[in-house]
Amino acid sequence: MEKLIDLESVKLILKERLKPKRYLHSIGVSNTSVRLAKLYGVCEKKAEIAGILHDYARNLSHDELSQYINEFKIATDEVIDTQVDLAHGLIGAELVKNKFNIEDEDILNAIRYHTTGRKHMSKLEKIIYLADYIEPNRKAAEVEKIRSIALYDLNKAVLMALDNCIKYVIKKGLLLHNNSILARNSLILERISVKT
Ligand SMILES: [Fe+2]
Ligand SMILES: [Fe+2]
Known part of the structure:
Protein backbone atom coordinates (compact mmCIF):
# COMPACT_ATOMS: atom_id res chain seq x y z
CA MET A 1 0.00 0.00 0.00
CA GLU A 2 1.43 3.29 -1.07
CA LYS A 3 2.08 5.61 1.82
CA LEU A 4 0.35 8.95 2.32
CA ILE A 5 0.05 10.70 -0.97
CA ASP A 6 -2.31 13.63 -1.09
CA LEU A 7 -4.19 13.09 -4.34
CA GLU A 8 -5.91 16.45 -4.20
CA SER A 9 -2.58 18.29 -4.23
CA VAL A 10 -1.31 15.92 -6.94
CA LYS A 11 -4.34 16.93 -9.03
CA LEU A 12 -3.62 20.63 -8.51
CA ILE A 13 -0.02 20.15 -9.65
CA LEU A 14 -1.17 18.15 -12.68
CA LYS A 15 -3.76 20.74 -13.62
CA GLU A 16 -1.00 23.36 -13.75
CA ARG A 17 1.29 21.07 -15.68
CA LEU A 18 -0.91 19.50 -18.35
CA LYS A 19 -3.15 20.95 -21.03
CA PRO A 20 -6.86 20.78 -20.03
CA LYS A 21 -7.59 17.90 -22.40
CA ARG A 22 -4.62 15.90 -21.11
CA TYR A 23 -5.65 16.63 -17.52
CA LEU A 24 -9.19 15.33 -18.16
CA HIS A 25 -7.68 12.27 -19.85
CA SER A 26 -5.56 11.62 -16.73
CA ILE A 27 -8.64 11.84 -14.49
CA GLY A 28 -10.44 9.49 -16.89
CA VAL A 29 -7.56 6.98 -16.80
CA SER A 30 -7.47 7.15 -13.00
CA ASN A 31 -11.22 6.54 -12.62
CA THR A 32 -11.22 3.75 -15.19
CA SER A 33 -8.17 2.15 -13.54
CA VAL A 34 -9.92 2.13 -10.16
CA ARG A 35 -12.94 0.39 -11.71
CA LEU A 36 -10.73 -2.21 -13.37
CA ALA A 37 -8.70 -2.69 -10.16
CA LYS A 38 -11.91 -3.44 -8.28
CA LEU A 39 -12.90 -6.01 -10.93
CA TYR A 40 -9.54 -7.76 -11.06
CA GLY A 41 -8.48 -7.70 -7.40
CA VAL A 42 -5.77 -5.05 -7.62
CA CYS A 43 -5.13 -2.35 -4.99
CA GLU A 44 -7.48 0.48 -5.98
CA LYS A 45 -5.29 3.16 -4.41
CA LYS A 46 -2.29 2.09 -6.49
CA ALA A 47 -4.46 2.11 -9.62
CA GLU A 48 -5.75 5.58 -8.78
CA ILE A 49 -2.22 6.96 -8.26
CA ALA A 50 -0.68 5.29 -11.33
CA GLY A 51 -3.66 6.34 -13.46
CA ILE A 52 -3.58 9.99 -12.48
CA LEU A 53 0.20 10.23 -12.89
CA HIS A 54 0.77 8.07 -15.99
CA ASP A 55 1.12 11.09 -18.34
CA TYR A 56 3.03 13.30 -15.89
CA ALA A 57 5.82 13.83 -18.47
CA ARG A 58 3.49 14.16 -21.47
CA ASN A 59 3.82 17.95 -21.55
CA LEU A 60 7.61 17.90 -22.07
CA SER A 61 9.23 19.00 -25.32
CA HIS A 62 11.54 16.70 -27.27
CA ASP A 63 14.54 18.63 -25.96
CA GLU A 64 13.38 18.29 -22.37
CA LEU A 65 12.71 14.57 -22.82
CA SER A 66 16.21 14.12 -24.27
CA GLN A 67 17.74 16.05 -21.37
CA TYR A 68 15.94 13.87 -18.83
CA ILE A 69 17.04 10.71 -20.65
CA ASN A 70 20.63 11.84 -20.02
CA GLU A 71 19.99 13.07 -16.48
CA PHE A 72 18.28 9.84 -15.37
CA LYS A 73 20.65 7.68 -17.45
CA ILE A 74 17.67 5.97 -19.07
CA ALA A 75 18.69 3.19 -21.44
CA THR A 76 17.30 3.92 -24.89
CA ASP A 77 17.32 2.23 -28.26
CA GLU A 78 17.02 3.37 -31.86
CA VAL A 79 13.22 3.45 -31.65
CA ILE A 80 13.12 5.75 -28.60
CA ASP A 81 16.00 7.83 -29.95
CA THR A 82 13.98 8.41 -33.12
CA GLN A 83 10.55 8.81 -31.47
CA VAL A 84 11.50 10.40 -28.19
CA ASP A 85 7.84 10.94 -27.19
CA LEU A 86 7.83 7.24 -26.37
CA ALA A 87 10.07 8.04 -23.40
CA HIS A 88 7.39 10.05 -21.57
CA GLY A 89 6.42 6.98 -19.52
CA LEU A 90 10.02 6.14 -18.56
CA ILE A 91 10.76 9.75 -17.63
CA GLY A 92 7.41 10.33 -15.92
CA ALA A 93 8.14 7.43 -13.55
CA GLU A 94 11.48 8.97 -12.52
CA LEU A 95 9.92 12.41 -12.06
CA VAL A 96 7.01 11.26 -9.89
CA LYS A 97 9.31 9.02 -7.84
CA ASN A 98 11.28 12.12 -6.83
CA LYS A 99 8.45 14.63 -6.67
CA PHE A 100 5.91 12.56 -4.70
CA ASN A 101 8.22 10.02 -3.00
CA ILE A 102 6.56 7.11 -4.76
CA GLU A 103 8.62 4.00 -4.09
CA ASP A 104 6.18 1.30 -5.17
CA GLU A 105 7.83 -0.36 -8.18
CA ASP A 106 4.52 -1.68 -9.51
CA ILE A 107 3.12 1.86 -9.71
CA LEU A 108 6.35 3.12 -11.28
CA ASN A 109 6.43 0.28 -13.82
CA ALA A 110 2.79 0.89 -14.75
CA ILE A 111 3.75 4.50 -15.54
CA ARG A 112 7.02 3.47 -17.24
CA TYR A 113 5.52 0.95 -19.65
CA HIS A 114 2.11 2.45 -20.42
CA THR A 115 3.39 3.70 -23.79
CA THR A 116 4.73 0.44 -25.22
CA GLY A 117 3.64 -2.35 -22.90
CA ARG A 118 6.25 -5.00 -22.13
CA LYS A 119 6.71 -8.72 -21.62
CA HIS A 120 5.07 -10.17 -18.48
CA MET A 121 3.12 -7.07 -17.46
CA SER A 122 1.70 -7.11 -13.95
CA LYS A 123 -2.06 -6.79 -13.51
CA LEU A 124 -1.62 -3.14 -12.53
CA GLU A 125 0.51 -2.48 -15.63
CA LYS A 126 -2.19 -4.06 -17.81
CA ILE A 127 -4.89 -2.01 -16.11
CA ILE A 128 -3.11 1.30 -16.73
CA TYR A 129 -2.31 0.33 -20.32
CA LEU A 130 -5.94 -0.57 -20.96
CA ALA A 131 -7.43 2.39 -19.08
CA ASP A 132 -5.25 4.68 -21.21
CA TYR A 133 -7.02 3.26 -24.27
CA ILE A 134 -10.61 3.01 -23.04
CA GLU A 135 -11.12 5.92 -20.60
CA PRO A 136 -14.39 7.77 -21.38
CA ASN A 137 -12.78 10.64 -23.33
CA ARG A 138 -11.14 8.29 -25.82
CA LYS A 139 -12.53 7.65 -29.29
CA ALA A 140 -10.05 5.00 -30.39
CA ALA A 141 -10.65 2.07 -32.77
CA GLU A 142 -13.06 -0.57 -31.42
CA VAL A 143 -13.17 1.29 -28.11
CA GLU A 144 -16.78 0.37 -27.29
CA LYS A 145 -16.11 -3.31 -27.93
CA ILE A 146 -12.92 -3.24 -25.84
CA ARG A 147 -14.72 -1.41 -23.01
CA SER A 148 -17.25 -4.21 -22.77
CA ILE A 149 -14.62 -6.99 -22.97
CA ALA A 150 -12.62 -5.19 -20.24
CA LEU A 151 -15.46 -6.01 -17.86
CA TYR A 152 -14.82 -9.77 -17.99
CA ASP A 153 -11.48 -10.57 -19.75
CA LEU A 154 -8.54 -8.32 -18.87
CA ASN A 155 -5.96 -10.05 -21.08
CA LYS A 156 -8.21 -10.13 -24.13
CA ALA A 157 -9.06 -6.42 -23.73
CA VAL A 158 -5.38 -5.45 -23.27
CA LEU A 159 -4.43 -7.54 -26.31
CA MET A 160 -7.10 -5.86 -28.44
CA ALA A 161 -5.97 -2.39 -27.33
CA GLY A 173 4.62 4.29 -40.94
CA LEU A 174 6.21 4.74 -37.51
CA LEU A 175 8.76 2.54 -35.78
CA LEU A 176 7.28 -0.23 -33.67
CA HIS A 177 8.94 -0.66 -30.28
CA ASN A 178 10.22 -4.16 -29.45
CA ASN A 179 8.45 -4.04 -26.08
CA SER A 180 5.09 -3.89 -27.86
CA ILE A 181 5.89 -7.08 -29.74
CA LEU A 182 7.10 -8.77 -26.55
CA ALA A 183 3.96 -7.60 -24.72
CA ARG A 184 1.74 -9.00 -27.47
CA ASN A 185 3.46 -12.40 -27.56
CA SER A 186 3.44 -12.58 -23.78
CA LEU A 187 -0.32 -11.84 -23.60
CA ILE A 188 -1.10 -14.45 -26.25
CA LEU A 189 1.02 -17.06 -24.43
CA GLU A 190 -0.75 -16.22 -21.15
CA ARG A 191 -4.12 -16.68 -22.82
CA ILE A 192 -3.03 -20.02 -24.28
CA SER A 193 -1.74 -21.28 -20.93
CA VAL A 194 -5.02 -20.33 -19.20
CA LYS A 195 -7.07 -22.21 -21.82
CA THR A 196 -4.95 -25.40 -21.72
FE1 LIG B 1 1.01 8.45 -22.24
FE1 LIG C 1 -2.37 8.67 -21.50
Whole structure:
Protein backbone atom coordinates (compact mmCIF):
# COMPACT_ATOMS: atom_id res chain seq x y z
CA MET A 1 0.00 0.00 0.00
CA GLU A 2 1.43 3.29 -1.07
CA LYS A 3 2.08 5.61 1.82
CA LEU A 4 0.35 8.95 2.32
CA ILE A 5 0.05 10.70 -0.97
CA ASP A 6 -2.31 13.63 -1.09
CA LEU A 7 -4.19 13.09 -4.34
CA GLU A 8 -5.91 16.45 -4.20
CA SER A 9 -2.58 18.29 -4.23
CA VAL A 10 -1.31 15.92 -6.94
CA LYS A 11 -4.34 16.93 -9.03
CA LEU A 12 -3.62 20.63 -8.51
CA ILE A 13 -0.02 20.15 -9.65
CA LEU A 14 -1.17 18.15 -12.68
CA LYS A 15 -3.76 20.74 -13.62
CA GLU A 16 -1.00 23.36 -13.75
CA ARG A 17 1.29 21.07 -15.68
CA LEU A 18 -0.91 19.50 -18.35
CA LYS A 19 -3.15 20.95 -21.03
CA PRO A 20 -6.86 20.78 -20.03
CA LYS A 21 -7.59 17.90 -22.40
CA ARG A 22 -4.62 15.90 -21.11
CA TYR A 23 -5.65 16.63 -17.52
CA LEU A 24 -9.19 15.33 -18.16
CA HIS A 25 -7.68 12.27 -19.85
CA SER A 26 -5.56 11.62 -16.73
CA ILE A 27 -8.64 11.84 -14.49
CA GLY A 28 -10.44 9.49 -16.89
CA VAL A 29 -7.56 6.98 -16.80
CA SER A 30 -7.47 7.15 -13.00
CA ASN A 31 -11.22 6.54 -12.62
CA THR A 32 -11.22 3.75 -15.19
CA SER A 33 -8.17 2.15 -13.54
CA VAL A 34 -9.92 2.13 -10.16
CA ARG A 35 -12.94 0.39 -11.71
CA LEU A 36 -10.73 -2.21 -13.37
CA ALA A 37 -8.70 -2.69 -10.16
CA LYS A 38 -11.91 -3.44 -8.28
CA LEU A 39 -12.90 -6.01 -10.93
CA TYR A 40 -9.54 -7.76 -11.06
CA GLY A 41 -8.48 -7.70 -7.40
CA VAL A 42 -5.77 -5.05 -7.62
CA CYS A 43 -5.13 -2.35 -4.99
CA GLU A 44 -7.48 0.48 -5.98
CA LYS A 45 -5.29 3.16 -4.41
CA LYS A 46 -2.29 2.09 -6.49
CA ALA A 47 -4.46 2.11 -9.62
CA GLU A 48 -5.75 5.58 -8.78
CA ILE A 49 -2.22 6.96 -8.26
CA ALA A 50 -0.68 5.29 -11.33
CA GLY A 51 -3.66 6.34 -13.46
CA ILE A 52 -3.58 9.99 -12.48
CA LEU A 53 0.20 10.23 -12.89
CA HIS A 54 0.77 8.07 -15.99
CA ASP A 55 1.12 11.09 -18.34
CA TYR A 56 3.03 13.30 -15.89
CA ALA A 57 5.82 13.83 -18.47
CA ARG A 58 3.49 14.16 -21.47
CA ASN A 59 3.82 17.95 -21.55
CA LEU A 60 7.61 17.90 -22.07
CA SER A 61 9.23 19.00 -25.32
CA HIS A 62 11.54 16.70 -27.27
CA ASP A 63 14.54 18.63 -25.96
CA GLU A 64 13.38 18.29 -22.37
CA LEU A 65 12.71 14.57 -22.82
CA SER A 66 16.21 14.12 -24.27
CA GLN A 67 17.74 16.05 -21.37
CA TYR A 68 15.94 13.87 -18.83
CA ILE A 69 17.04 10.71 -20.65
CA ASN A 70 20.63 11.84 -20.02
CA GLU A 71 19.99 13.07 -16.48
CA PHE A 72 18.28 9.84 -15.37
CA LYS A 73 20.65 7.68 -17.45
CA ILE A 74 17.67 5.97 -19.07
CA ALA A 75 18.69 3.19 -21.44
CA THR A 76 17.30 3.92 -24.89
CA ASP A 77 17.32 2.23 -28.26
CA GLU A 78 17.02 3.37 -31.86
CA VAL A 79 13.22 3.45 -31.65
CA ILE A 80 13.12 5.75 -28.60
CA ASP A 81 16.00 7.83 -29.95
CA THR A 82 13.98 8.41 -33.12
CA GLN A 83 10.55 8.81 -31.47
CA VAL A 84 11.50 10.40 -28.19
CA ASP A 85 7.84 10.94 -27.19
CA LEU A 86 7.83 7.24 -26.37
CA ALA A 87 10.07 8.04 -23.40
CA HIS A 88 7.39 10.05 -21.57
CA GLY A 89 6.42 6.98 -19.52
CA LEU A 90 10.02 6.14 -18.56
CA ILE A 91 10.76 9.75 -17.63
CA GLY A 92 7.41 10.33 -15.92
CA ALA A 93 8.14 7.43 -13.55
CA GLU A 94 11.48 8.97 -12.52
CA LEU A 95 9.92 12.41 -12.06
CA VAL A 96 7.01 11.26 -9.89
CA LYS A 97 9.31 9.02 -7.84
CA ASN A 98 11.28 12.12 -6.83
CA LYS A 99 8.45 14.63 -6.67
CA PHE A 100 5.91 12.56 -4.70
CA ASN A 101 8.22 10.02 -3.00
CA ILE A 102 6.56 7.11 -4.76
CA GLU A 103 8.62 4.00 -4.09
CA ASP A 104 6.18 1.30 -5.17
CA GLU A 105 7.83 -0.36 -8.18
CA ASP A 106 4.52 -1.68 -9.51
CA ILE A 107 3.12 1.86 -9.71
CA LEU A 108 6.35 3.12 -11.28
CA ASN A 109 6.43 0.28 -13.82
CA ALA A 110 2.79 0.89 -14.75
CA ILE A 111 3.75 4.50 -15.54
CA ARG A 112 7.02 3.47 -17.24
CA TYR A 113 5.52 0.95 -19.65
CA HIS A 114 2.11 2.45 -20.42
CA THR A 115 3.39 3.70 -23.79
CA THR A 116 4.73 0.44 -25.22
CA GLY A 117 3.64 -2.35 -22.90
CA ARG A 118 6.25 -5.00 -22.13
CA LYS A 119 6.71 -8.72 -21.62
CA HIS A 120 5.07 -10.17 -18.48
CA MET A 121 3.12 -7.07 -17.46
CA SER A 122 1.70 -7.11 -13.95
CA LYS A 123 -2.06 -6.79 -13.51
CA LEU A 124 -1.62 -3.14 -12.53
CA GLU A 125 0.51 -2.48 -15.63
CA LYS A 126 -2.19 -4.06 -17.81
CA ILE A 127 -4.89 -2.01 -16.11
CA ILE A 128 -3.11 1.30 -16.73
CA TYR A 129 -2.31 0.33 -20.32
CA LEU A 130 -5.94 -0.57 -20.96
CA ALA A 131 -7.43 2.39 -19.08
CA ASP A 132 -5.25 4.68 -21.21
CA TYR A 133 -7.02 3.26 -24.27
CA ILE A 134 -10.61 3.01 -23.04
CA GLU A 135 -11.12 5.92 -20.60
CA PRO A 136 -14.39 7.77 -21.38
CA ASN A 137 -12.78 10.64 -23.33
CA ARG A 138 -11.14 8.29 -25.82
CA LYS A 139 -12.53 7.65 -29.29
CA ALA A 140 -10.05 5.00 -30.39
CA ALA A 141 -10.65 2.07 -32.77
CA GLU A 142 -13.06 -0.57 -31.42
CA VAL A 143 -13.17 1.29 -28.11
CA GLU A 144 -16.78 0.37 -27.29
CA LYS A 145 -16.11 -3.31 -27.93
CA ILE A 146 -12.92 -3.24 -25.84
CA ARG A 147 -14.72 -1.41 -23.01
CA SER A 148 -17.25 -4.21 -22.77
CA ILE A 149 -14.62 -6.99 -22.97
CA ALA A 150 -12.62 -5.19 -20.24
CA LEU A 151 -15.46 -6.01 -17.86
CA TYR A 152 -14.82 -9.77 -17.99
CA ASP A 153 -11.48 -10.57 -19.75
CA LEU A 154 -8.54 -8.32 -18.87
CA ASN A 155 -5.96 -10.05 -21.08
CA LYS A 156 -8.21 -10.13 -24.13
CA ALA A 157 -9.06 -6.42 -23.73
CA VAL A 158 -5.38 -5.45 -23.27
CA LEU A 159 -4.43 -7.54 -26.31
CA MET A 160 -7.10 -5.86 -28.44
CA ALA A 161 -5.97 -2.39 -27.33
CA LEU A 162 -2.34 -3.32 -28.02
CA ASP A 163 -3.19 -4.75 -31.45
CA ASN A 164 -5.00 -1.54 -32.36
CA CYS A 165 -2.03 0.55 -31.21
CA ILE A 166 0.31 -1.62 -33.30
CA LYS A 167 -2.01 -1.27 -36.34
CA TYR A 168 -1.98 2.50 -35.85
CA VAL A 169 1.83 2.56 -35.72
CA ILE A 170 2.00 0.52 -38.93
CA LYS A 171 -0.61 2.70 -40.68
CA LYS A 172 1.34 5.82 -39.75
CA GLY A 173 4.62 4.29 -40.94
CA LEU A 174 6.21 4.74 -37.51
CA LEU A 175 8.76 2.54 -35.78
CA LEU A 176 7.28 -0.23 -33.67
CA HIS A 177 8.94 -0.66 -30.28
CA ASN A 178 10.22 -4.16 -29.45
CA ASN A 179 8.45 -4.04 -26.08
CA SER A 180 5.09 -3.89 -27.86
CA ILE A 181 5.89 -7.08 -29.74
CA LEU A 182 7.10 -8.77 -26.55
CA ALA A 183 3.96 -7.60 -24.72
CA ARG A 184 1.74 -9.00 -27.47
CA ASN A 185 3.46 -12.40 -27.56
CA SER A 186 3.44 -12.58 -23.78
CA LEU A 187 -0.32 -11.84 -23.60
CA ILE A 188 -1.10 -14.45 -26.25
CA LEU A 189 1.02 -17.06 -24.43
CA GLU A 190 -0.75 -16.22 -21.15
CA ARG A 191 -4.12 -16.68 -22.82
CA ILE A 192 -3.03 -20.02 -24.28
CA SER A 193 -1.74 -21.28 -20.93
CA VAL A 194 -5.02 -20.33 -19.20
CA LYS A 195 -7.07 -22.21 -21.82
CA THR A 196 -4.95 -25.40 -21.72
FE1 LIG B 1 1.01 8.45 -22.24
FE1 LIG C 1 -2.37 8.67 -21.50
